[in-house]
Amino acid sequence: MITESRKKEIIQHAEEVFGRVEELQRLGLICDDGDFVPSVHYPPITEYPDCTPEEYLKDYVYPEDGFMDIYVHIPFCIQHCVFCHYPGKVGECNEEKEKYIGYLKREMDLYLERFGQKKLKPRSILLGGGTPTYLPPALFDEFLTILDDRIDYSACKQYNIDHDPNSLLGEDGLKRLQMMKDHGITRLTIGVQSFDENVLRLMNRPHDREMAIEAIKRAVDFGFDVNIEFIFGHPGETIDNWMEVIDLATQMPVGEIQMYRLKVQAYGDKQGAINKRHRGYEAGDIPDFKSTMMMKQAAIDILADNGYNENLRRVYTKDKRIFSHYAYNQCCNLYDQVGFGLTGFSSYHDRFDINSMYFDEYYRMIDEGRLPITRGYIRSEEEQIRQAIVLPLKNRSVIKNDFLKRTGHQFDEVFPEKTKLLKEYGLIEDNGRVVKLTEMGGFLADEVCEEYNSNSHKPFPRERYADGPLNPYKDNQIVI
Numbered sequence: 001m002i003t004e005s006r007k008k009e010i011i012q013h014a015e016e017v018f019g020r021v022e023e024l025q026r027l028g029l030i031c032d033d034g035d036f037v038p039s040v041h042y043p044p045i046t047e048y049p050d051c052t053p054e055e056y057l058k059d060y061v062y063p064e065d066g067f068m069d070i071y072v073h074i075p076f077c078i079q080h081c082v083f084c085h086y087p088g089k090v091g092e093c094n095e096e097k098e099k100y101i102g103y104l105k106r107e108m109d110l111y112l113e114r115f116g117q118k119k120l121k122p123r124s125i126l127l128g129g130g131t132p133t134y135l136p137p138a139l140f141d142e143f144l145t146i147l148d149d150r151i152d153y154s155a156c157k158q159y160n161i162d163h164d165p166n167s168l169l170g171e172d173g174l175k176r177l178q179m180m181k182d183h184g185i186t187r188l189t190i191g192v193q194s195f196d197e198n199v200l201r202l203m204n205r206p207h208d209r210e211m212a213i214e215a216i217k218r219a220v221d222f223g224f225d226v227n228i229e230f231i232f233g234h235p236g237e238t239i240d241n242w243m244e245v246i247d248l249a250t251q252m253p254v255g256e257i258q259m260y261r262l263k264v265q266a267y268g269d270k271q272g273a274i275n276k277r278h279r280g281y282e283a284g285d286i287p288d289f290k291s292t293m294m295m296k297q298a299a300i301d302i303l304a305d306n307g308y309n310e311n312l313r314r315v316y317t318k319d320k321r322i323f324s325h326y327a328y329n330q331c332c333n334l335y336d337q338v339g340f341g342l343t344g345f346s347s348y349h350d351r352f353d354i355n356s357m358y359f360d361e362y363y364r365m366i367d368e369g370r371l372p373i374t375r376g377y378i379r380s381e382e383e384q385i386r387q388a389i390v391l392p393l394k395n396r397s398v399i400k401n402d403f404l405k406r407t408g409h410q411f412d413e414v415f416p417e418k419t420k421l422l423k424e425y426g427l428i429e430d431n432g433r434v435v436k437l438t439e440m441g442g443f444l445a446d447e448v449c450e451e452y453n454s455n456s457h458k459p460f461p462r463e464r465y466a467d468g469p470l471n472p473y474k475d476n477q478i479v480i
């Protein structure tokens, strides 16, 4: 348990770190109000033009090694959390769920046909959402069996699934846990979000603190690798109650703790309720930039005091060998991954697409025998190079040899000025073989990596950044 005197030290340290953040903001690294856009894909998902699946996939070449990682999206939840921007249906709606699983099966078959494969052979799988475990147990079992029939698991190193705690509780929760074991799932991510009762209520979460703890214990007792997720910077959170939350997180018997900074404006498909007056708080009650940054630094210190260090970006572990293979494969190895389901996204070696966000359209396209892709982006050579920096650098590191193999270019030659500046300001480090973010660079990972976004894909307009040397629009010409 954290002591009062340690708390004071941590707050003081967080103040100091924020001083450095402000300096970097004055140099142009961070936009005027401190807002951010997470670099989950490159270019950002919001920038993909409409497309038809036929045109978009026309010249796509399936990986020679035959591997294809898998994402499956289940867009159903008990209720809608105010911070969440994912479209989906809430409440039981079991008929819709059955219909959806039937279409998912057909979508997978369309892909198998398009790829010319009998089964897909992934290195890792993620079932996300939404809340896949909010399917009723019998339908959940059917869903996992549909996947079993279409997947060759022989090379699959990790099989992940996302949860809210609620769906792991009660008799149904026990049934689902057993089914996940039986179908070979290995790693459970549980969205705890907070252990503070008031914050959970403001978030409109379908569980309280005790339910979250019970769900974590059950998952651990079943022998799964468990990752728990939290959001900082949410209304109701203060540096004090947030420190208590993270301190309690470190006492859970889990291998991984993941933290997300609250994103107020949608960066995907649908704006959540968070930016409106809601549940007793005003939009203005969202913690300001300084408090949010201090929460982040305080959590990093508490996690480190308990032996947890950042392993993959935003994910803290005691053991370096534990991390999401799915995220690593997508963002660091840049391996091909196919996504199924409403808003399911696929990330291939040279392109990225996303499925329809509308149930009707998703069903209609499958009825027409078409893949339900409605937006897609095929990267130019320049965007390929930028992607091969932005995502690996943000999530772990750019290995220069891999970069050369992937792009045909030397890392040191493509952005000489920008890279030199980022090194001078202590944001990236280079041991000759590997380039990675420094501690400060990692603290501002999105902003530092977005320096390499092309000017047409920057998160904010040029005038929202100070006109300093780190203004991301400067020195951004690629040399190839």
Ligand SMILES: C[S@@+](CC[C@H](N)C(=O)[O-])C[C@H]1O[C@@H](n2cnc3c(N)ncnc32)[C@H](O)[C@@H]1O
Pocket: 083, 084, 085, 086, 129, 130, 131, 162, 163, 164, 165, 190, 191, 192, 193, 229, 230, 231, 260, 261, 262, 263, 264
């Ligand atoms: C797509 S959500 C699915 C999680 C799961 N259904 C649950 O209820 O916990 C994955 C994670 O993204 C994070 N997240 C969702 N919306 C966010 C937002 N607006 N800002 C920051 N993080 C967010 C949450 O921590 C969440 O656990």
Ligand code: SF4
Pocket: 076, 077, 078, 079, 080, 081, 084, 085, 086, 129, 130, 131, 164, 191
């Ligand atoms: S956070 Fe999870 S449970 Fe909440 S609305 Fe989003 S996907 Fe559903």
